[in-house]
Amino acid sequence: MGSGVRSATVEDWEAISRLNEGLGRHAEGGAIKASLARLLGSERDLVVVAESDGRVVGWVHAAEREILGSGRRSEIVGLVVDDAYRGRGTGRSLVAEAEAWARSRGIAEVVVRSNIVRPESHPFYERLGYARSKTQHVYRKPIPTGGAT
Numbered sequence: 001m002g003s004g005v006r007s008a009t010v011e012d013w014e015a016i017s018r019l020n021e022g023l024g025r026h027a028e029g030g031a032i033k034a035s036l037a038r039l040l041g042s043e044r045d046l047v048v049v050a051e052s053d054g055r056v057v058g059w060v061h062a063a064e065r066e067i068l069g070s071g072r073r074s075e076i077v078g079l080v081v082d083d084a085y086r087g088r089g090t091g092r093s094l095v096a097e098a099e100a101w102a103r104s105r106g107i108a109e110v111v112v113r114s115n116i117v118r119p120e121s122h123p124f125y126e127r128l129g130y131a132r133s134k135t136q137h138v139y140r141k142p143i144p145t146g147g148a149t
Contacts, residue, residue: 005093008047008059010037015049015056019080046101050081050090057082060094062101062110074102076112095128 008016013033020032039045039061050058058081062074076098081091102110112130114121122132 003050003052003057005048005050005097008036008040008049010040012036012049012056012059016059016080019056019059019082022083023080046098048094048097050085050094052085052090057085058090058094060098062098064102064105064107065111072107073109073111074098074105074107076110079112091124092128 010033013036016036017032036047039047044064046060046062048060049056059078060076061078062076064072065075066072076095079091079094081094099110110130112125114125116135126132
């Protein structure tokens with residue numbers, strides 16, 4: 001069958017979930033499927049998968065962002081490649097697809113955040129021409145939903 005990169009479909013949700021679990025990211029399957037369906041319906045988001053012999057071995061999610069004070073940019077908000085396919089150009093192909101999408105939208109900058117607990121990803125992005133621009137802390141706060149105040 002061969003390999004390549006293609007637009008994701010809702011049917012890819014199980015493979016995406018499996019790849020996420022390989023990084024320790026656990027989410028209920030229905031949530032991943034619903035999220036994927038919403039993203040595929042958004043013109044400001046791109047979700048692409050890499051295949052090898054008909055099997056999904058990686059994915060990338062890029063999103064167009066408009067930041068007040070710093071303008072439009074594209075951000076790679078997720079990139080996962082199966083351990084067995086790292087070092088084979090799979091990640092490079094996925095990033096190239098995200099960059100081409102940004103370019104086609106007239107966006108001149110792509111940003112990616114790389115977690116410090118994944119030091120193996122830092123040289124990968126640097127080899128692709130990305131330069132570290134800052135280090136930051138990320139804070140999260142759960143908020144009640146469903147009309148509660």
